[in-house]
Amino acid sequence: MRAAQAGVERRKLFDKLFVLLGLVVLVAAFAVLFALFLDLLRQGAPRLDWDFLTSYASRKPEQAGILAAWVGTSLIMVVTACVAMPVGVAAAIYLEEYAPKNWVTAIIEINVTNLAGVPSIIYGLLALGLFVYKLGLGQSILAAGLTLALLILPIVIVATREAVRAVPRPIREAAYALGATRWEVTAHHVLPYSMGGVLTGMIIGLSRAIGETAPIITIGALSFIAFLPTPPLTGEFPFLSFAWLKDAFTAMPIQMFNWVSRPDPGFRVNAAAAGAILLGMTLLMNGIAIWLRYRFRKKINW
Amino acid sequence: MVTPKSPAPFAKSIRRRRARDRVIESLLLLAGLVAVFTTLAIVWILVAEALPFFSHVPLADFLTDTMWTPLFAEPRYGILPLVAGTLVTTFVALALAIPAGTIIAIYLSEFASHRVRESVKPALEMLGAVPTVVYGYFALVMVTPFLQKLLPGLPGFNMLSAGLVIGIMIVPYVASVSEDAMRAVPNYMREGSYAMGATRLQTATRVVVPGALSGIAAAYILGISRAVGETMVVAVAAGLQPNLTWNPTESAATITSFIVQVSLGDLPHESIGYQSIFAAGLVLLVITLAFNIVGFALTRRFREAY
Amino acid sequence: MQMQISMPVEAQSLSDAPRGAIAETAPAKACASKLGFWYGNMQALKGLDMEIRDKRVTALIGPSGCGKSTFLRCFNRMHDLTPGTRYEGSIHLYPDDIDLVSRDVDPIEVRMRIGMVFQKPNPFPKSIFENVAYGLRVRGMRARALIEEEVEKALRDAALWDEVKDRLQSSGLSLSGGQQQRLCIARALATNPELLLFDEPTSALDPIATARIEELITALRERVTVLIVTHNMQQAARVSDYTAFMYLGELVEFDATSKLFTNPGRKATEDYITGRYG
Numbered sequence A: 001m002r003a004a005q006a007g008v009e010r011r012k013l014f015d016k017l018f019v020l021l022g023l024v025v026l027v028a029a030f031a032v033l034f035a036l037f038l039d040l041l042r043q044g045a046p047r048l049d050w051d052f053l054t055s056y057a058s059r060k061p062e063q064a065g066i067l068a069a070w071v072g073t074s075l076i077m078v079v080t081a082c083v084a085m086p087v088g089v090a091a092a093i094y095l096e097e098y099a100p101k102n103w104v105t106a107i108i109e110i111n112v113t114n115l116a117g118v119p120s121i122i123y124g125l126l127a128l129g130l131f132v133y134k135l136g137l138g139q140s141i142l143a144a145g146l147t148l149a150l151l152i153l154p155i156v157i158v159a160t161r162e163a164v165r166a167v168p169r170p171i172r173e174a175a176y177a178l179g180a181t182r183w184e185v186t187a188h189h190v191l192p193y194s195m196g197g198v199l200t201g202m203i204i205g206l207s208r209a210i211g212e213t214a215p216i217i218t219i220g221a222l223s224f225i226a227f228l229p230t231p232p233l234t235g236e237f238p239f240l241s242f243a244w245l246k247d248a249f250t251a252m253p254i255q256m257f258n259w260v261s262r263p264d265p266g267f268r269v270n271a272a273a274a275g276a277i278l279l280g281m282t283l284l285m286n287g288i289a290i291w292l293r294y295r296f297r298k299k300i301n302w
Numbered sequence B: 001m002v003t004p005k006s007p008a009p010f011a012k013s014i015r016r017r018r019a020r021d022r023v024i025e026s027l028l029l030l031a032g033l034v035a036v037f038t039t040l041a042i043v044w045i046l047v048a049e050a051l052p053f054f055s056h057v058p059l060a061d062f063l064t065d066t067m068w069t070p071l072f073a074e075p076r077y078g079i080l081p082l083v084a085g086t087l088v089t090t091f092v093a094l095a096l097a098i099p100a101g102t103i104i105a106i107y108l109s110e111f112a113s114h115r116v117r118e119s120v121k122p123a124l125e126m127l128g129a130v131p132t133v134v135y136g137y138f139a140l141v142m143v144t145p146f147l148q149k150l151l152p153g154l155p156g157f158n159m160l161s162a163g164l165v166i167g168i169m170i171v172p173y174v175a176s177v178s179e180d181a182m183r184a185v186p187n188y189m190r191e192g193s194y195a196m197g198a199t200r201l202q203t204a205t206r207v208v209v210p211g212a213l214s215g216i217a218a219a220y221i222l223g224i225s226r227a228v229g230e231t232m233v234v235a236v237a238a239g240l241q242p243n244l245t246w247n248p249t250e251s252a253a254t255i256t257s258f259i260v261q262v263s264l265g266d267l268p269h270e271s272i273g274y275q276s277i278f279a280a281g282l283v284l285l286v287i288t289l290a291f292n293i294v295g296f297a298l299t300r301r302f303r304e305a306y
Numbered sequence C: 001m002q003m004q005i006s007m008p009v010e011a012q013s014l015s016d017a018p019r020g021a022i023a024e025t026a027p028a029k030a031c032a033s034k035l036g037f038w039y040g041n042m043q044a045l046k047g048l049d050m051e052i053r054d055k056r057v058t059a060l061i062g063p064s065g066c067g068k069s070t071f072l073r074c075f076n077r078m079h080d081l082t083p084g085t086r087y088e089g090s091i092h093l094y095p096d097d098i099d100l101v102s103r104d105v106d107p108i109e110v111r112m113r114i115g116m117v118f119q120k121p122n123p124f125p126k127s128i129f130e131n132v133a134y135g136l137r138v139r140g141m142r143a144r145a146l147i148e149e150e151v152e153k154a155l156r157d158a159a160l161w162d163e164v165k166d167r168l169q170s171s172g173l174s175l176s177g178g179q180q181q182r183l184c185i186a187r188a189l190a191t192n193p194e195l196l197l198f199d200e201p202t203s204a205l206d207p208i209a210t211a212r213i214e215e216l217i218t219a220l221r222e223r224v225t226v227l228i229v230t231h232n233m234q235q236a237a238r239v240s241d242y243t244a245f246m247y248l249g250e251l252v253e254f255d256a257t258s259k260l261f262t263n264p265g266r267k268a269t270e271d272y273i274t275g276r277y278g
Helices: A002-047 A051-056 A066-099 A103-116 A120-136 A141-165 A168-176 A182-211 A212-216 A253-261 A265-299 B011-056 B061-063 B082-109 B114-128 B132-150 B159-183 B187-195 B199-209 B213-229 B232-237 B255-264 B270-306 C001-005 C008-014 C019-023 C066-074 C107-111 C128-138 C144-157 C178-188 C206-219 C233-239 C257-262 C267-275
Strands: C028-041 C042-053 C057-061 C083-093 C113-118 C195-199 C227-229 C242-247 C250-256
Touching: A002 A265, A002 B114, A002 C001, A051 A066, A051 C144, A066 A103, A066 A182, A066 B011, A066 C083, A103 B270, A120 A141, A120 A212, A120 B011, A120 B213, A120 B232, A120 B255, A120 B270, A141 A182, A141 A212, A141 B011, A168 A182, A168 C178, A182 A253, A182 A265, A182 B011, A182 C128, A182 C206, A182 C257, A212 A253, A212 B061, A212 B255, A212 C019, A253 A265, A253 B132, A253 B232, A265 B114, A265 B132, B011 B114, B011 B270, B011 C107, B011 C233, B082 B159, B082 B199, B082 B255, B082 B270, B114 B159, B132 B159, B159 B232, B187 B199, B199 B213, B199 C057, B213 B270, B232 B255, B232 C206, B255 C083, B270 C028, C001 C113, C008 C128, C042 C066, C042 C227, C042 C250, C057 C066, C057 C206, C057 C233, C066 C083, C066 C195, C066 C227, C107 C113, C113 C178, C128 C144, C128 C178, C144 C178, C178 C206, C206 C227, C206 C233, C233 C257, C242 C257, C242 C267, C257 C267
Parallel strands: C057 C227, C057 C242, C113 C195, C195 C227
Antiparallel strands: C028 C042, C028 C083, C242 C250
């Protein structure tokens, strides 16, 4: 009896030790990263000012800024969002609401899963061969935006499918029973009720795209650009110009990569500052996405 | 009271709505097919651009030559050094990510309270969203100097530092996928174990982990695939010199960092150097594809089990 | 107490009168003949023949899994939404005599003429007004005033108007379970259906809410043809004029409710209504 007792005590001790181990590993993982982030912020702090945001790249680290980079990133994100959102949502709707159980559907499903696991640099090679050369888009904002759109397509599709699947079947049945067609059920009910999840997926996809470096290096983004793309708004009719789509560009992660690969410590500081801004942007986007998901989950209680 | 309806009173409006539905359905199908086109395009582009390379370099040389110097005056095209660099960084990454990820997963799934779990999971998710180039900066500017204090003589570019940072990077992924697998083990299995007098740890290691094994294996394998395909960390921190070595404290290029290095230069389209990155990309695609297929097959088997 | 609320005056008087006589006076609204239904290789309904009388309430009873809901869902082609299903035989809808389950008849058209209320209240997460207006909008109605008029009428018919008239813009999900179900009835009534299907409409409700729904169904009699699936034999006895007893996908017995419950013609029916199985 006493032996059993001792055994129980020992086993309980192991339990406690494991909890301790789990906490240590978890805290260590977060602490290491937190320390690194703080260090990034501290290193970059001297350059985090208005001039940094409004200056072009320069040979002199203390004069260099990220103007071309953040404008480039923003324009690329516009292209990416405009392509990935409709295509991704449409594909997800097809798979969830329309697709019959046949080989075409199976092939689409396999491809979506598979594309999610393809390394991003492969998308870069695809874009280099297809967009830059075969389609003749050149090393342009359009090519970069399309590349990143393809890259985040699986993320948008998976998130949208999950959101759409969360709409209960009885809601769909109610709409069908009133004589709605499949598209009416989708457009009037399924999509509006799952909008929170769809937006969340989109933001998470964009936050991934914003930090992607490898694919746009591959298509040949320049890291030294001292001009801005053609402005999308013009003074004369029709006030909108799409010439910027064909312009050369640089982007935030490219700029950071360029600076981090230079031996001059001054550029390291710039890299840290650019990294802090980039990191802030992705964490902010993810935070918004998580908050949105939480809010929508609370709002609709089926 | 009986108001006789004309036959098919809504027929006209229905025909119009049906027609609209059919148009929309084909558009949606087209969007779904984009995924298929993308895969086909990837294979097509990689093969088409690598073919001229292989007409120039015999496949046997490519697979067995121990030197990769495509940009030299006397170029050698052996993929082995790049594969070795990729394998070494991946191995270092896994040596960190698998134990840490598994412990975190077991802790979250079997020990942590609901509240802890609900706040840690989104935090893990956010760590997974950190741009890889930022992780590259960490590896080069912070982790390497730190490691140099422990291992004097460690070069400024080395695979150890890059591998460790990739490991940190994929910990959230490994933890989150394995945790999902463990949570899917039905509760009656745990209860059976508790009823026998087992502690939580015993239940976790003897019931839950074996029960979730294929899911956990899938997490590891998908983690490997990510580590193999990771680009920016190695491009920044591991060095760009192809080097056939199994020693992680040395500097070496990987498949991915070679592609980046060539892309940064200004190689003319149609040159053998340009074609060589597609050959390297093809190798990378084959390796990751193999891991992904095994990983997804395991996840599917796991989902079927419960 | 509850019996008193839910035993409608009309139903009581009916149970005194010989129901067979009424049955002959009411024309048929729908007629199922040799109706079969398949889920893949599994046959769920076998050779059903049954007439639904116009402006009467017909109840479908039987043990769970007997196919009564499956039968009900044939009338508005709900099964078309599940791949791998197949109908056999026919359900003719009168007076224009279309075959509801025919391949040549568009399920959308069928559903535009036949309303349905589900087991659990399933209002859309939209405003009360939009819930009721939805069917009208699908039918192409655009005039605001007309829609408002129809919505009010439907809500009155569903005995919900007085409770919601001051908050038509609040969410349909903010109502109680019983109110939600009446909202769903109003939603179906707004489209002026020729036949209204109820699939165990009170199984998710408390006794008081159940009583109100039963009252409502009784009041709908004479206005619309009702087909109701219920797992509750007392409910069938209270609200219906005709009852069909189904077992293992077949129609065992179909008769005036008073006759079926007092003097069943088949042993299986008697066993079921006396509680020997089911």
